[in-house]
Amino acid sequence: MSGPPPVLPPPAGPIPDLRTLLAVVMGTVVVATLYLAREVLIPVTLAMLLSFVLAPIVDALRRLHVGRTLAVLLASFLALSAVVVLSVVIGFQLANLADGFPRYATAVEQKVDSARTFALRQLAGAFENVGRVLGPRPVSVGTEGPSSVGPSIPSGEAPPPLPVEVRQPRPSPLEMAARYLSPILNPLATATIVFVVAVFVLLQREDLRDRLIRLAGATDLHRTTTALDDAARRLSRFFLFQLALNTGFGVVIGFGLFVLGVPGWLLWGTLAGLMRYVPFVGGILAALFPLLLAAAVDPGWGTVLWTAALFLVGEAFVGQVVEPVVFGHSTGLSPASVIVAAIFWSWIWGPIGLILAMPLTLCLVVLGRHVERLEFLDVMLGDQPALSPPESFYQRMLAGDPDEALDQAELLLKERSLCSYYDEVALKGLQLAAIDAERGVLPKERLDRVGSAALSVIADLSKYDDARRTDATEKDTDKDTDPNQTPSRTGASQPAKTALPEAWQVERAILCVSGRGPLDQAAAAMLAQLLSNRGIGALVLPHAAVAREQVGSLDTAGVQMVCISYLEISGSPAHLRYLIRRLRGRLPGAPVLVGLWPAGEAVLSDTAMQAAIGADVYTTSLRDAVEACGRAARKSATALPASVSIANQDA
Numbered sequence: 005m006s007g008p009p010p011v012l013p014p015p016a017g018p019i020p021d022l023r024t025l026l027a028v029v030m031g032t033v034v035v036a037t038l039y040l041a042r043e044v045l046i047p048v049t050l051a052m053l054l055s056f057v058l059a060p061i062v063d064a065l066r067r068l069h070v071g072r073t074l075a076v077l078l079a080s081f082l083a084l085s086a087v088v089v090l091s092v093v094i095g096f097q098l099a100n101l102a103d104g105f106p107r108y109a110t111a112v113e114q115k116v117d118s119a120r121t122f123a124l125r126q127l128a129g130a131f132e133n134v135g136r137v138l139g140p141r142p143v144s145v146g147t148e149g150p151s152s153v154g155p156s157i158p159s160g161e162a163p164p165p166l167p168v169e170v171r172q173p174r175p176s177p178l179e180m181a182a183r184y185l186s187p188i189l190n191p192l193a194t195a196t197i198v199f200v201v202a203v204f205v206l207l208q209r210e211d212l213r214d215r216l217i218r219l220a221g222a223t224d225l226h227r228t229t230t231a232l233d234d235a236a237r238r239l240s241r242f243f244l245f246q247l248a249l250n251t252g253f254g255v256v257i258g259f260g261l262f263v264l265g266v267p268g269w270l271l272w273g274t275l276a277g278l279m280r281y282v283p284f285v286g287g288i289l290a291a292l293f294p295l296l297l298a299a300a301v302d303p304g305w306g307t308v309l310w311t312a313a314l315f316l317v318g319e320a321f322v323g324q325v326v327e328p329v330v331f332g333h334s335t336g337l338s339p340a341s342v343i344v345a346a347i348f349w350s351w352i353w354g355p356i357g358l359i360l361a362m363p364l365t366l367c368l369v370v371l372g373r374h375v376e377r378l379e380f381l382d383v384m385l386g387d388q389p390a391l392s393p394p395e396s397f398y399q400r401m402l403a404g405d406p407d408e409a410l411d412q413a414e415l416l417l418k419e420r421s422l423c424s425y426y427d428e429v430a431l432k433g434l435q436l437a438a439i440d441a442e443r444g445v446l447p448k449e450r451l452d453r454v455g456s457a458a459l460s461v462i463a464d465l466s467k468y469d470d471a472r473r474t475d476a477t478e479k480d481t482d483k484d485t486d487p488n489q490t491p492s493r494t495g496a497s498q499p500a501k502t503a504l505p506e507a508w509q510v511e512r513a514i515l516c517v518s519g520r521g522p523l524d525q526a527a528a529a530m531l532a533q534l535l536s537n538r539g540i541g542a543l544v545l546p547h548a549a550v551a552r553e554q555v556g557s558l559d560t561a562g563v564q565m566v567c568i569s570y571l572e573i574s575g576s577p578a579h580l581r582y583l584i585r586r587l588r589g590r591l592p593g594a595p596v597l598v599g600l601w602p603a604g605e606a607v608l609s610d611t612a613m614q615a616a617i618g619a620d621v622y623t624t625s626l627r628d629a630v631e632a633c634g635r636a637a638r639k640s641a642t643a644l645p646a647s648v649s650i651a652n653q654d655a
Contacts, residue, residue: 038352046353047194051201053363055209056243058083059236062206076206084199090274097271104267108300115299235370243363245330250280253287253322260314264307266298276315280322281359283342287319337365341385397433401454406461413465422468422537426530427625431571431601434458434523438572441522451522458526466533504539508637512562513541517587519570520547520579527569527601534630540637542567555586565636567597567629568619581617588618595636597621599629 038045058079065075101108205212213236217228258273266272272294279286291312298307337345345365349357365385372381383390391399393416400409416425437454440446446454507513516532518524525546532542548554566587568580584596598619614622623629 035352042353046356047197048201049360049364050194050198050356051205053243053360054083054198054202055205056236056240057247058202058206059209059240060244073207076203079206080199080203087195094271094274097268101268101271108267108297111300112296232374235374239367239370242366246281246363249322249326249330250277253277253280253318256318257290257314260318261294261311264298264310264314265301266294266307266311267301268297272297278359281362283346283362287315287322291315337362337369337385338387341365345385393429394432394436397429398436398454401433401437401457402450404453404457406457406464409457409461410464413461417465417468422465423534423627423630426534427627430458430461430530431527431626434526434571435601438521438523442572448522455523455526458523459529462526462529462533466536504637505640507562508540508564508640510541510562512543512559514543514565514567514633515545515563516542517545517550517566517568517583518547519568521570521572523571524569527571527599528567531567531569531599531626531629534626535633538630538634540633550583550587552586555590558590560591563591563594564640565595565597565633566591567599567633569599569601571601577617584618595620597623597629597632599623599626601625 058076061079061082062072062075065078066072070078213229213232216232217225254273254275254277256273257276258269261269261272272290275293276287276290279290282289294311294315295308298311299305301307342362342365346358346361349361349364351357353360368378368381369386372378372383372386382388389396393412396412397409400406400412413425413429416429420428434454437446437451441451514532514535516528516535518528525544528544532544535542549558568583570580580598584598587594587596596619598617598621600622601624621629621632623632
């Protein structure tokens with residue numbers, strides 16, 4: 005009798021679906037909570053943001069040896085005093101505008117009527133000119149005497165009915181107080197809650213931080229503490245600078261409107277500062293009411309044009325000049341995420357959500373950068389590239405789109421050399437392809453597409469000179485170069501072509517042999533191109549050219565060195581040992597370099613394996629390979645007889 009059937013493990017397919025469903029449910033719950041609890045969450049959120057703004061002020065007072073409680077109370081009192089004074093002044097401004105509103109409305113209406121009349125007159129004149137050009141003007145024949153328009157009113161019509169007016173009873177003082185005070189009490193209560201919560205957050209900052217550390221991950225205190233401190237410092241600086249910048253924008257706008265004579269200049273300056281929190285269009289929307297009032301106080305159009313110029317120039321200067329200097333080239337948010345966040349938060353929390361959209365989104369991005377489970381927030385909302393340069397290179401190769409990969413390469417080559425780009429981007433991208441091919445997830449036709457696309461990019465990059473070096477790391481690597489080098493146009497050094505023997509400048513001086521892998525030829529082509537940029541002749545050979553059947557017919561004339569490239573080689577590389585043995589038989593005395601671009605291979609650290617393979621030099625980067633070839637060329641130059649060296653110099 006056979007034993008019981010084996011118990012099969014449950015299929016792993018539904019687990020990702022369950023996780024996806026759980027994520028969707030959690031997202032729906034979070035959105036619903038944000039919407040339903042907005043009456044509570046809005047004051048708490050405002051208080052948290054206010055605490056970020058006041059935290060630098062509290063820290064400055066603490067550095068002046070002021071106690072924590074007193075420092076928090078002083079900072080809160082300063083903020084509350086500023087809000088109260090500003091509210092009182094804005095109230096007076098609104099009262100003055102309310103008194104003159106009928107006059108302003110009449111002036112604006114008259115100006116609109118005059119503009120409309122002018123436009124209709126011009127339009128009628130244009131139509132008249134068109135009619136005069138297209139055909140003769142028709143002759144109208146009319147009758148003398150007044151014409152009757154509309155139906156006649158019968159003589160026996162009944163008199164109109166008497167108007168009836170319904171009067172409401174005069175409201176009591178309590179009803180009047182409830183009517184006029186209720187719109188004020190709600191914002192006042194919200195402001196009180198915001199300040200009270202902000203004070204407690206500032207007083208309990210360390211305790212709240214410790215609780216967040218316990219929730220985020222108490223097992224790694226150093227990393228969690230560093231992340232929270234960095235996030236709090238960055239957010240505090242950003243909110244404080246943004247507050248100062250928007251306040252300065254409002255002050256400039258208010259002063260400009262005061263000079264132009266626009267009523268309510270302080271109110272519109274405050275509104276301009278607040279509306280700058282609305283991304284992209286906030287500063288422009290704040291100009292609508294000042295433009296209407298400018299049209300009301302000036303019979304002409306000069307004040308309107310100057311007001312429009314004030315807002316346009318101010319917004320452009322702050323957005324394009326001041327903000328990049330204060331915040332850097334980016335706030336850390338992608339433009340698309342800012343727009344989506346503005347739509348989302350305004351839908352959830354209304355106008356206050358539109359103002360808080362950018363600060364809240366920035367908080368989410370910072371949280372995503374420091375909390376591993378929330379990394380998707382940084383990927384979705386941040387401005388950092390979603391793919392690393394090697395991953396992007398590999399993805400473009402998979403898609404068979406070398407043009408976009410070339411665009412990315414041209415951008416990266418503005419800050420690094422071609423050798424650095426090949427080592428840090430192209431080779432690592434091809435290693436990802438080799439790993440996928442080894443795992444069996446990359447079909448042969450896709451692998452061939454990756455190889456051909458990579459060769460196309462390498463061929464297009466042949467016009468770039470590898471001597472261009474800009475970063476400090478590359479300059480440091482040039483300190484140990486040979487003194488017989490001439491500086492390039494960017495101040496780095498490269499081997500002088502005249503310092504190399506002529507034998508190393510011919511096309512077949514170095515044979516760049518590709519390994520057995522389908523992508524090794526691309527790596528060999530990179531090395532050959534870099535050697536050519538250094539004045540060393542190099543020729544790329546496919547692996548089939550050095551196979552057992554073909555190595556006997558290999559042309560060895562002028563060959564000084566052999567470089568073998570491998571993107572993937574694992575285990576005991578017996579085929580590499582036999583390949584080097586065949587090449588030694590055809591090229592006795594020529595040094596052999598093996599480039600193992602994946603740096604974790606065992607042969608790189610096992611001296612016994614290296615001795616068994618039999619290569620002269622082992623490298624893990626194209627830079628090391630190029631420098632090793634340069635050293636071999638210079639060594640052969642010093643080993644030449646004196647008569648030969650003199651003859652070469654005379655030639």
